[in-house]
Amino acid sequence: xxxxxxxxxxxxxxxxxxxxxxxxxxxxxxxxxxxxxxxxxxxxxxxxxxxxxxxxxxxxxxxxxxxxxxxxxxxxxxxxxxxxxxxxxxxxxxxxxxxxxxxxxxxxxxxxxxxxxxxxxxxxxxxxxxxxxxxxxxxxxxxxxxxxxxxxxxxxxxxxxxxxxxxxxxxxxxxxxxxxxxxxxxxxxxxxxxxxxxxxxxxxxxxxxxxxxx
Amino acid sequence: xxxxxxxxxxxxxxxxxxxxxxxxxxxxxxxxxxxxxxxxxxxxxxxxxxxxxxxxxxxxxxxxxxxxxxxxxxxxxxxxxxxxxxxxxxxxxxxxxxxxx
Numbered sequence: 542x543x544x545x546x547x548x549x550x551x552x553x554x555x556x557x558x559x560x561x562x563x564x565x566x567x568x569x570x571x572x573x574x575x576x577x578x579x580x581x582x583x584x585x586x587x588x589x590x591x592x593x594x595x596x597x598x599x600x601x602x603x604x605x606x607x608x609x610x611x612x613x614x615x616x617x618x619x620x621x622x623x624x625x626x627x628x629x630x631x632x633x634x635x636x637x638x639x640x641x642x643x644x645x646x647x648x649x650x651x652x653x654x655x656x657x658x659x660x661x662x663x664x665x666x667x668x669x670x671x672x673x674x675x676x677x678x679x680x681x682x683x684x685x686x687x688x689x690x691x692x693x694x695x696x697x698x699x700x701x702x703x704x705x706x707x708x709x710x711x712x713x714x715x716x717x718x719x720x721x722x723x724x725x726x727x728x729x730x731x732x733x734x735x736x737x738x739x740x741x742x743x744x745x746x747x748x749x750x751x752x753x754x755x
Numbered sequence: 756x757x758x759x760x761x762x763x764x765x766x767x768x769x770x771x772x773x774x775x776x777x778x779x780x781x782x783x784x785x786x787x788x789x790x791x792x793x794x795x796x797x798x799x800x801x802x803x804x805x806x807x808x809x810x811x812x813x814x815x816x817x818x819x820x821x822x823x824x825x826x827x828x829x830x831x832x833x834x835x836x837x838x839x840x841x842x843x844x845x846x847x848x849x850x851x852x853x854x855x856x
Contacts, residue, residue: 644798646821661784688786691826692835708839710826714782715819715844716801 600673607638608670608720609741611647613734616725622649629720633670640669648711649722650751655702656709657695657748658719659687667718671743678747688712698749711748721748728754760800760847762818768794769853770822772845780808783849787841790829791853792822795842803846818847 566572582588611632615622625632629645645667648656660666661684666674677683687694691708695701702708711719723745729737744750764770774789782804797820802813826839833839 646798661786662782688784688841689830690834691839704836708826708835710839710841712784712841712843714784715798715804715846717798717819717821717844 600668603668603672605671605741605743605746606738607633607636608667608743608746609738610636610734611638611670611720612722612741612746613737615647615722616729616737617734622722625722638669643667643669644717645670645720646711646717647720647722648709650724650748652724653705654707654709655748655751656711656719656721657687657691658711658713658721659684660713661685661688662712662714665713665718667720670720671746675743695749698744700750721746723748723752726752726754759815760818762797762800763847763852764794764797764818764820764850766794766796770794770820770850771853772822773849773851775849780805783845784843786829787822787824787843787845790824792824792843795821795823797821798844801846803848805846820845820847820850822850 579588579593583590583593611625614636615625615632621632621635624635625647626649629647630640630643632647633640633643633645648658650656658666659678664674664679664684666678668674683694688710691710692702695708713719723741725737726740729740732740740752742750742752745752769791770793771791772783772787772789776785776788797818800816800818803817804813806813821842822845824841824843825837826835826841827833827837829841
């Protein structure tokens with residue numbers, strides 16, 4: 542930093558400081574491999590750039606509203622709730638979600654059980670229903686700690702689980718994907734399915750939060 | 756039966772995760788190896804991901820189970836409640852009946 546004037550004058554001025562370094566991503570090994578494979582597929586006319594872009598846009602375009610629709614319907618329709626708990630994938634298709642071969646297991650929060658989802662091995666997540674996972678879900682901190690000290694981790698999310706409630710941590714290590722059916726807030730009997738869906742947050746379907754009671 | 760592999764366990768069975776430490780792509784978390792649990796549900800049979808990872812076919816498909824563990828048995832210093840549990844998807848080739856040592 543240059544210091545070519547007398548600070549005792551106390552005049553308004555701007556110091557020149559080193560610019561913050563750019564936060565550009567680096568070209569890692571796997572990024573280089575992705576670019577090489579993508580360019581080869583396009584060059585050999587197996588895919589077009591538009592195909593790749595469409596797929597990326599489709600993945601980026603997913604959000605938690607799909608899961609929220611399922612939760613809202615389960616709150617209003619006990620028969621749907623029963624089907625959802627026995628076959629989550631079929632219940633997702635029932636509300637018009639294209640989940641492909643996804644094997645979905647829905648776990649239900651009750652007054653005596655609180656469920657929370659993690660993938661300790663990588664970052665498996667029901668993207669078809671919730672969109673892309675938040676960065677913290679993929680962090681080593683969350684993945685390694687929520688299986689070992691779930692009450693402490695939930696506390697860091699502002700979620701205090703009473704000591705008489707069982708915590709069930711679900712580590713999705715294989716072909717199944719998990720979605721939490723949160724508890725329905727009190728005082729919402731009159732709400733429509735669409736209005737109920739607006740109350741359902743992403744974090745409540747991962748299980749790191751509960752839905753605020755009205 | 757699934758492609759020739761019989762399902763060895765049923766819901767409610769007590770099982771032990773093999774205490775094995777192979778190299779390579781492994782789908783059974785380290786922290787449950789050697790631990791006892793209970794089959795919570797039978798998930799079906801799936802091509803073995805530990806084979807798929809090496810571009811093999813993963814067949815015959817492996818039965819997959821949801822196994823429930825008591826947190827206080829997985830982590831001796833667990834600070835939560837004694838009834839808190841952990842559930843993990845585990846393929847059959849990683850499980851043995853409780854009395855097998």
